[in-house]
Amino acid sequence: MIVLGIETSCDETGLALYHRDKGLLGHKLFSQIKLHAMYGGVVPELASRDHILRLLPLLEQLLAACKLGKSEIDAIAYTQGPGLLGALLTGASFAQSLAWALGVPALGVHHMEGHLLAAMLEQPAPEFPFLALLVSGGHTMLVKVNAHGDYQKLGESLDDAAGEAFDKTARLLDLPYPGGPAIAKLATGGNSAAYKFPRPMLDKPGFDFSFSGLKTAVLTQVQKTADLDAAKADLAASFQAAAVDVLCQKTVRALRHSNLQQLVVAGGVGANMELRQKLKQLGAKHNVAVFYPRLEFCTDNGAMIAYAGAMRLGKKESSPLAIDCKARWDLSQLQAPQPPIIDN
Ligand code: KG4
Ligand code: ZN
DSSP: OEEEEEEOSSSEEEEEEEETTTEEEEEEEEEOHHHHHTTTSOOHHHHHHHHHHHHHHHHHHHHHHTTOOGGGOOEEEEEEESSOHHHHHHHHHHHHHHHHHHTOOEEEEEHHHHHHHGGGGSSSOOOSSEEEEEEOSSOEEEEEEEETTEEEEEEEBSSSOHHHHHHHHHHHTTOOSSHHHHHHHHHTTSOTTSSOOOOTTTTSSSSOBOOHHHHHHHHHHHHHOSOHHHHHHHHHHHHHHHHHHHHHHHHHHHHHHHTOSEEEEESGGGGOHHHHHHHHHHHHHHTOEEEOOOHHHHSSOHHHHHHHHHHHHTTTOOOOSSOOOOSSOOGGGOOOOOOOOOOO
């Protein structure tokens, strides 16, 4: 079975073809970073309009690269939520119309399920159960992944997501959008011990995060700094160290609590080298195998949606012919794919 995956929840148009036996056949991505850069963040209306322009050409490029025709697509998976509603609707309409025209099933996929399972596209792949640290622009969560569709949220951010904290801090430092990579780059030339920023929530039990206080601490420091240009690299490095420290310590706490021996790091902030290195070191220390999707599959992409969709489509799950997207959608509402009920 060949599944076409379509991702349009934010500012990346991602398409991929996944074969249930042969694995990933190919993927294409168009990033709208340049389109939104001058506004310092994603402009939802521009994002939707651009997805519409990219979807069909990307599909044609993908099929050509995989030497396949449209008629060889057996099912279509698309991101149904959470995300920007207009952007989600473009992918859903495209997927549902194409599926209807081809006479194949379509399935709406949870974006975060895609991120959680993205490491399954790599070799070696993790095995269930594992702990996932999901760190994206909109979400920060620690999730116990028991099986496909069986996700137990252990903790999450009570305010800003980790990526959001990187993006907002980058704006304070006059860095371009997206802020995460810009902070990471600047931090390489800075002293991470120059400023002592808070490590929010470490003194509280449990696995929840909070990043808005950290961002405010950077703002207060920025307002006190006379020569911001000279201090920027140190501010970026000190902020990154605080954010990474909190993520690592809560992750170790969750690993100990859940007694799991495998950790998957997913979502855009999972591309952060400092975080990757620190978690690898901690994994070695605590005898935990750490898995990452390749860098391009940490951020949004069609491959993770094709994979997550294929798991459910294989169990005959599908969505009705309707354009029904969810801007907000709690991961804990998901259910494991069920074997189909056969009505006699
Ligand atoms: O998963 P993703 O592509 O989109 C969402 O589902 O939100 O994550 C995007 C987030 C942005 O906030 C971006 O600044 C952050 O991931 N990000 C990074 C890095 N690369 C992307 N944050 C820190 N370091 C990076 N290298
Ligand atoms: Zn994402």
